[in-house]
Amino acid sequence: MSAAHSPLHPSALVAVLIPAFNEQETVAAVVGVARQFAQEVVVASDGSSDGTAQAARQAGAVVVELPENGGKGAALRAALNATQAEFVLLLDADLTGLSAAHLQTLLDPVQAGTLDMSIGVFEGGGFVTDWGNKLTPHLSGQRACxxxxxxxxxxxxxxRWPEPAITRHLKVTGARWAYVDLPNVAQVVKEKKRGFWRGAAARTRMYVSLLTYRVRRRKS
Incomplete structure (x- = not known):
């Protein structure tokens, strides 16, 4: 069932979870879209030092504030603990071009029982984010399950970055999953948010953490 054939409606059975670290410029807009779709929107501010928590709260989200930056996994777990919803939608806090129809597209196959997880892939949102998302779609933060x-x-x-752990669990459990296109959605790149050198350094740390996941798992 596609978004074109299903009505947009708030659901008490669905929660939108948004891990966020220093995303005061964009989180309110993401929360605003999420609130059009679901009655429950939870932002986990991962030790943010800016106005992320305040902006999310003013936009109508339930906010969980982590005292220290523990990484996206810790924030996601905190958000999960703050809801009892049957279905959850995961969104990054720095998205642009997002609409409630995109969230319906993610949720439909999971709610219908045809998939255990849907993973959103950017399409037409911008060259940089489209290219990065399509090169490593398994690292997308836009999901439903x-x-x-x-x-x-x-x-x-x-x-710190939970996507490889989620991918591994999809394979181990034999879960049904698929990529779905999210037209005109993009992310604000780290280099734009933090300046080129700080953004590039943050991106490098992220990929090092992601690429060493298997090695760390074998040692644990």
Whole structure:
């Protein structure tokens, strides 16, 4: 069932979870779209030092504030603990071009029971983010699944970047998953948010963490 054939409606069974670290410029807009779609929107501010928590709260989200920056996995786990919704949608806090129809596209196959997880891939949102997202679509932060399935991912809250752990659990459990296009959605790149050199350094640290996941798992 596609978004074109299903009505947009708030659902108490669905929560939108948004891990966020220093995203005061964009988080309110993402929360605003999420609130058009779901009654429950949770932002986990991952030790942010700016106005992320305040901006999210003013936009209508329930905000969980982590005292220290523990990484996206810790923030995601905190957001999961703050809801009892049957289905969860995961969104990054720095998205642009997002609409409620995109969230419906992510949720439909999971809610219908045809997929255990849908993973959103940018399409037409901009060359840089399209290219990066399509090169590594398994690292996308835009997803829908059942809350209880996600809670079963081993070490979810311990990973600074939890996407490899989620991918591994998809394979181990034989879950049904697929990529879905999110037309005209993009992300604000780190270099733009933090300046070129700080952004490039943050991107490098992210990819080092992601690429060394298997090695760290073997040692644990």
């Amino acid at each position: 059942r809350r209880d399935w996600l809670l079963g991912v081993p070490g979810l809250g311990e990973e």
